[in-house]
Amino acid sequence: MAIKTDSYLMNINGEWTGGDLDTLGVVNPATNETVGKVPYGGENETEQAIDAAYDAFQTWSERSSHERAGYLKKLFQLMHDNLEDLAQTMTAEMGKPIDESRGEVKYAASFIEWFAEEGKRVYGDTVPTHTPGKRLQVWKKPVGVVAAITPWNFPAAMLTRKMGPALASGCTVIMKPSSESPLTAVKLMELCEEAGFPKGVVNLMTGSSSKFAKTVMENSKVRKVTFTGSTEVGKTLIKQSADQVKKLSLELGGHAPLVVLDDADIDQAVKGTVQSKFRNAGQTCICANRIYVQEGVYDDYVDKLSKEVQKLKVGNGTDESVDIGPLINQDGLDKVKHHVDDAASKGATVVTGGDALHENDGVFYQPTVVKDVDQSMVVMQEETFGPVTPVEKITSDAEAAKLANDTPYGLAAYVFTNDVSRGMQLIENLDFGIVGWNDGGPSAAQVPFGGMKQSGIGREGGHEGIEEYVESQYVSIAMD
Incomplete structure (x- = not known):
């Protein structure tokens, strides 16, 4: 039975609008059903939206950091009060298992709470005179x-990681979520309205990302x-x-390596791999x-990893027992299939998984482990964005560092070793902005998130995150 399709609106200058525009359908990739429409x-x-945010900036920026924090704390509480509604919306529009969606809402809210307090600590300096x-x-x-x-894969957290520091520092915001998953953003906008943010401080746009980007880039009011x-x-x-030499923060692509050295706790390494690799499919x-x-430790690792991966249940994210939801669309599925097929054609072995699944017209792929891969295979050169784990054998720490760095990206990396000296030396040689050492889940609101090389510009989260939204103004005062 088809579920109810709701029509949603944009919010500009405190008014819900866009009902007279053409609409975009939002499709649940687990069922291929349209679950909502946005303008x-x-x-x-x-x-x-730009004009509304520009007009609101003057008064919002003049409010004290403590007053702005008050609004953010209200939003934080409302997100927790409405956690289940946000999570169900998220799962319906992009397929994430419901427990993961609940976790994302909590994670997203943590940025609002963190920056509510961090906004009070945007300190200037008094510099010794010359x-x-x-x-x-x-x-x-x-x-x-x-x-x-923001992208489709984390429709709440990617917004709040930007909204939090922007609003706390005194900026006004225009949110543009992905057209694949805009409904969570609409729900967040509703909560911003309930929290009492003044008109124009937070605005929500849905629709064409390319037209939005072109317009904001050409408008000098957007800083x-x-x-x-x-x-x-x-x-x-x-x-x-x-x-316009517009100020940018960019969190871009990744192709994260995970290194397991021969002194590692293999059970811990397998657990960390599953935690990192299979979250959000x-x-x-x-x-x-x-x-x-x-x-x-190669054979032991592959054997234990394969057994754990075989336990993962694939299906509709609304099912509480599901571990792996759908891929976002058919293009995503085709890419995953290509990576696995290419590896197999070049001599790799599919240990478990390796096939697409067709359930209720959804877009699913089996959790997969592929061994005996090498650098010639596409899966080792391109970001897969799917539930596939390719495993390559290495002989030394130096080889691990060389292969890990053999990419234009530098967002995240993972290292499993119980030898502190080896771990520190290896990590010092890795060109990645985030490293999980015996840890498959390093993200948190209080730490900087961002990459090196072609993985981006700037950092989000931590005390560094708010610096991306403020300018330093040097003032020289002559007293005599």
Whole structure:
């Protein structure tokens, strides 16, 4: 039986709008059913949102950090009060297992709570003078209007990781969620309204991402664009930002290596691999994509990993017992199939999994382990974004570092070793912004999140996260 399809609206300057526009259908990839419709906004609606955010900036930025924190704390509480509604919406629109969705809502709310407090700690400086009669100070000022463009795979957390520091620092925000999963953002906007944010401080746009990006890049009222998504799109935004030298924060693609050295606790390494690789069906930017295991423990690791992976249940994310939900769409499934087929054709062995599943017209792929892979295979060169674990045998720590760094990306990496000296030396040689040492789940609100090389610009989270939304203004005061 088809589920009810609700129509949603955008929110510009405190008004729900867009009911007269064409709509985009939001499809649940587990069932191929349309679960909601949102307005297809374009240049005109984006310009309206920019004007609203620009007009609201003056008064919002003049409020004290404690007053702004009060609004954020209300939003934090409302997110917890409405956790189940947010989680069910998330699972319905992008397929994530419901328990993972609940976890994401809590994670998303943690950014709102963290930055509510961090906004009170945006400190300036008093600098020792170089000459008598002067006082040298550094003031911190909010950047201005912020456009936030977010992906489909974490529809709550990717928004709050940007909203939190922007709003806490005194910026106003225009949110643009992915058209694949905009419904969670609408629910968050409803909670912002309930929290009492003044009109224009938070605005929500749905519709064309390309038209939105082009419009905000060309409008001088928008002082900063923050984006999470592919490196390809990130490069386009960098080019578009050049004419106005627009301030950017970019969290881009990853291709995370996971290294298991021969002194590691193999059970711990397997647990960490499953935790990292199979969350959200492998559709995360920091999940382990390339596994490098030292030859002395290779067979033991592959055997234990395969047994654990075989226990994972695939299905509709609304089922409480499901571990792996669907891929986001058919293109995602085709990419996963290509990576596995290419590896098998070049001599790799599929130990478990390796096939697409067809359940209720959904887009599913079996949790898969592939052994005896090498660097010639596509799966070791491109981010899979699916539930596939390719395992390559290595002989030394030096080889591990060389192969791990053999990528243009540098977002996350994982190292499993119980030898502190080996671990520190290996990690010092890794060019990645995030490293999990015997830890498959390193993310948290209080730490910086971001990458090196082509994985992005800037950091989100931690005390560094709010610095991306303020400018330093140096003031030299002559006292005489």
